[in-house]
Amino acid sequence: EGRVEVYHDGKWGTICDDQWDDRDAEVVCRQLGLSGNPKALSWAHYGQGSGPILLDEVECSGNELSLDQCKKSDWGQQNCDHIEDAGVSCDPFTGTNLPLCAKGTVRLAGGRSPSEGRVEVYYNGDWGTVCDDGWTDLGAQVVCRQL
Numbered sequence: 001e002g003r004v005e006v007y008h009d010g011k012w013g014t015i016c017d018d019q020w021d022d023r024d025a026e027v028v029c030r031q032l033g034l035s036g037n038p039k040a041l042s043w044a045h046y047g048q049g050s051g052p053i054l055l056d057e058v059e060c061s062g063n064e065l066s067l068d069q070c071k072k073s074d075w076g077q078q079n080c081d082h083i084e085d086a087g088v089s090c091d092p093f094t095g096t097n098l099p100l101c102a103k104g105t106v107r108l109a110g111g112r113s114p115s116e117g118r119v120e121v122y123y124n125g126d127w128g129t130v131c132d133d134g135w136t137d138l139g140a141q142v143v144c145r146q147l
Helices: 022-031 137-146
Strands: 005-008 011-015 039-041 053-055 087-089 105-110 117-123 126-129
Touching: 005 053, 022 039, 022 087, 105 137
Parallel strands: 011 053
Antiparallel strands: 005 011, 039 087, 105 117, 117 126
């Protein structure tokens, strides 16, 4: 999580929060290789940047692989101050708007490869195991999709 900065034409700069929403955050998290619950933050939530403001009016659909593919102003064309610097949280341990079965983070532990092992979930600050009572292939499919 933090203030979003982009590198363009040899310099780092911030993004103005005009039109900034969770779909934009989803693209930023994806571009950084981070999973979790993408959340857009506005009004320099993570502090004001000091370099140029390089992008404004960013409007992603949420399916793009990078911010370059999103609708946006031309580089350097903006009408903002750093008090409007955009931020993003890709925190995998959030998800208060998700159904109970999707809350938290899942991992596999103790397997011979990263794609197998004991199912563990992160909940209320701790990792724990999942009881196998009623465990079926459907549960395994959910875990695999979540991973």
